[in-house]
Amino acid sequence: MTLQGLKEKLMRSVLKDPENTIRAAYALRPELAGTPYYEAPMLGCAAADDPLFAQFKADPNIYGSALRLPEEWLPDAKCVISVFLPFAEEVRRSNTPDLEEPSDQWLHGRIEGQAFLEEICRRIAGWLEAEGYQAVIPAIHEDFCIRRDPARKELGQPVFASNWSERHAAFAAGLGTFGLSKHIITEKGVCGRFGSVITDAPLEVTPRPYTEPYEYCTFCGACIRRCPVNAIFPEGKDVELCSDYVDDTCRRHAPRFGCGKCQLAVPCTTRIPARLRRKTSDD
Numbered sequence: 092m093t094l095q096g097l098k099e100k101l102m103r104s105v106l107k108d109p110e111n112t113i114r115a116a117y118a119l120r121p122e123l124a125g126t127p128y129y130e131a132p133m134l135g136c137a138a139a140d141d142p143l144f145a146q147f148k149a150d151p152n153i154y155g156s157a158l159r160l161p162e163e164w165l166p167d168a169k170c171v172i173s174v175f176l177p178f179a180e181e182v183r184r185s186n187t188p189d190l191e192e193p194s195d196q197w198l199h200g201r202i203e204g205q206a207f208l209e210e211i212c213r214r215i216a217g218w219l220e221a222e223g224y225q226a227v228i229p230a231i232h233e234d235f236c237i238r239r240d241p242a243r244k245e246l247g248q249p250v251f252a253s254n255w256s257e258r259h260a261a262f263a264a265g266l267g268t269f270g271l272s273k274h275i276i277t278e279k280g281v282c283g284r285f286g287s288v289i290t291d292a293p294l295e296v297t298p299r300p301y302t303e304p305y306e307y308c309t310f311c312g313a314c315i316r317r318c319p320v321n322a323i324f325p326e327g328k329d330v331e332l333c334s335d336y337v338d339d340t341c342r343r344h345a346p347r348f349g350c351g352k353c354q355l356a357v358p359c360t361t362r363i364p365a366r367l368r369r370k371t372s373d374d
């Protein structure tokens with residue numbers, strides 16, 4: 092199995108699957124049936140022993156001790172595969188005008204679309220296992236957990252931390268850098284879902300075309316203005332405020348929930364934003 096072979100299988104698997112659409116059986120409105128969730132996927136691969144993972148874990152200002160290293164998930168781990176499924180235009184467009192309530196398409200994308208992403212990760216694991224390799228999907232592994240660590244709050248970090256981070260895996264796997272809204276800005280933008288698979292297959296590592304954690308963000312502030320609860324500000328993001336708001340949407344839309352307003356109608360929605368020319372002392 093090569094990384095290119097994996098990418099081709101993934102592309103077919105995502106784009107040709109009827110499950111990559113809202114199904115009539117659960118659609119909130121009949122006319123939503125058939126709406127696609129995702130466009131063409133992205134896939135990157137990091138070396139499991141990339142020093143970045145240890146750095147994420149060692150530095151509480153980046154992530155901290157809650158993070159499990161790839162070899163703590165799979166002792167013979169060689170690679171971390173990161174997958175990004177960008178939301179389709181219909182999903183993005185539907186959730187753009189109303190700055191408070193999530194659209195029905197977004198609610199489906201956040202719940203059933205997430206289930207489809209998990210299924211895609213299971214398929215990747217299955218392809219690897221069929222060739223005799225081991226594969227672990229941290230996000231659906233029985234050891235996956237989210238724990239409360241009050242010490243993180245003092246460092247300006249969210250008080251809850253999980254033992255795996257899709258965003259940090261994506262950064263390590265060359266898919267993109269962080270943005271002010273804390274999403275990962277990829278070549279296809281921020282708007283979509285990430286998953287990952289840890290394997291002992293010796294795949295080709297994807298080069299990272301960046302060196303800085305926020306290299307793709309222009310700090311334009313557009314995401315700040317999109318947030319209904321002012322959870323994003325120039326110095327960072329109040330993740331608990333965001334999380335409380337998303338929980339609140341669950342009270343109105345149970346069993347579904349979601350927001351994502353900061354990912355829409357911003358320069359990084361579907362691409363790496365063009366860098367703004369900075370004023371110089373000559374101006």
Ligand code: SF4
Binds near residue numbers: 270273311312
């Ligand atoms: S909207 Fe602007 S500031 Fe916010 S993440 Fe995107 S590029 Fe960065």
Ligand code: SF4
Binds near residue numbers: 318319323
């Ligand atoms: S997802 Fe969170 S940060 Fe983004 S707009 Fe909604 S509440 Fe604000």
